[in-house]
Amino acid sequence: MLSESDVVRWRVPWFDGRTSFRDAWPAVEARINQVFDHDxxxxxxxxxxxxxxxxxxxxxxxxxxxxxxxxxxxxxxxxxxxxxxxxxxxxxxxxxxxxxxxxxxxxxxxxxxxxxxxxxxxxxxxxxxxxxxxxxxxxxxxxxxxxxxxxxxxxxxxxxxxxxxxxxxxxxxxxxxxxxxxxxxxxxxxxxxxxxxxxxxxxxxxxxxxxxxxxxxxxxxxxxxxxxxxxxxxxxxxxxxxxxxDGLDGALARRREVAARYTSRLTGIDGLGLPAQDVWPAYVVAADRRDDLAEHLTRAGVQTVIPRAATSLALPVHPDLSPGQIDHVCDAISRFYRGGRA
Missing domain, CATH: 3.40.640.10 (Type I PLP-dependent aspartate aminotransferase-like (Major domain))
Known part of the structure; x- marks a missing residue:
């Protein structure tokens, strides 16, 4: 089994909130200052x-x-x-x-x-x-x-x-x-x-x-x-x-955009069942050979989570994902089911 240490860095991490937190930081800092004011x-x-x-x-x-x-x-x-x-x-x-x-x-x-x-x-x-x-x-x-x-x-x-x-x-x-x-x-x-x-x-x-x-x-x-x-x-x-x-509804909308791009790119792949929902903490697919797919994605620099259900694999869907990162995940999945390399 491939360990996380075998990957130099995650090209598509499970979560990366640096951009979102950077944008929200002025409001966050003001609220934190209130905490110190209240002591x-x-x-x-x-x-x-x-x-x-x-x-x-x-x-x-x-x-x-x-x-x-x-x-x-x-x-x-x-x-x-x-x-x-x-x-x-x-x-x-x-x-x-x-x-x-x-x-x-x-x-x-x-x-x-x-x-x-x-x-x-x-x-x-x-x-x-x-x-x-x-x-x-x-x-x-x-x-x-x-x-x-x-x-x-x-x-x-x-x-x-x-x-x-x-x-x-x-x-x-x-x-x-x-x-x-x-x-x-x-x-x-x-x-x-x-x-x-x-x-x-x-x-x-x-x-x-x-x-x-x-x-x-x-x-x-x-x-x-x-x-x-x-x-x-x-x-x-x-x-x-x-x-x-205050930014939650906007973040939820961005997650829907990410999920829609996944669905558009992954529709029609044999061996892969796609989710349908309104709120997206993650994008959970039902995958044939789930564990092999997870290892394949790890080799491609994609960080995933394995839920308790036997065929489920959770893909990252955070608001800071770029279109290029989403396409990288989808390309890696397509190669896996075509028998290609990561």
Missing amino acids: KFVNGQVTAELGQAIASYTGARYAVGVNSGADALYLVLRAVGVGEGDEVVMSDGAEWSSVAAVERAGATPVFTAKLSGRTRAVLAAHSYGRMPDLGALRKIAADAGVPLVEDGVPLGSRHDGVHAGLSGAAGAVSFAPDSTLGALGDAGMVITGDRELATRCMMLRHHGRTSEVPGSAPDTSGPAAMVGVNSKMDEIQAAVLLARL
Whole structure:
């Protein structure tokens, strides 16, 4: 197996946000300066402002900033009562991070629609922006009398007018740098319309302390009412996200352009199934000889990601990709299926 060290540099990296961050830097710098002016660097005023902005953008009543997308899902699972010995029914698109969050909560992931007396939640995963069958999953959850939870929620994705993450009890959002809205490190958020669930997530993110409720002062700490974790959002990450939020719709439009160019160039290649969706964290193809294709692309200087699904391969689709880089990826894929060299 070819290792990344065998490639001198990536001609087409999975993510390269230097141009976007350079363009956004004046606004980012101004927001970061606000953090220093406030002299509070974790879970403060800027995090609260970001929560309000994300709630407004998505239509959620509450948006709770946390340390990462993985923590967001873990805290939601805890907040809806998932614990030791329980089972969580997972959609087929769930990635390893979703599985890890379920196991971290003490539960067992179940990848069928089989319900049992131990079923405590149904998890709908938006894998790389692909919308799960929310109607079917809602029915499974309703039949079991358990909450529907969404993971991997891509900002800007909507179904029947409802933003992703709000079709059930809550949604977990990641702000990793390569997300549709990316920080300069890890950050995440829980979006929900349920005040009680939001309150529990606010408590759980701060060691279970009771002062973490909507409307209370964010810099006070009460007694611990439950066993929580330390998963508060860094103010600097919140500042970066607030500065970049105004450009989100433009970035989503650019990702659609990148995806459209992929589709135009790759249509008709035998052995390759192409995706169709509206929001593009990545461009995930269904590929015959997936692992061989991934190695072939690595040799061509193209960085890819292998999802959990057996034939899936995720291609980079970030806004800073040039037409030449997209064409390089497509040319390499075409050569692979024609039996040529990288």
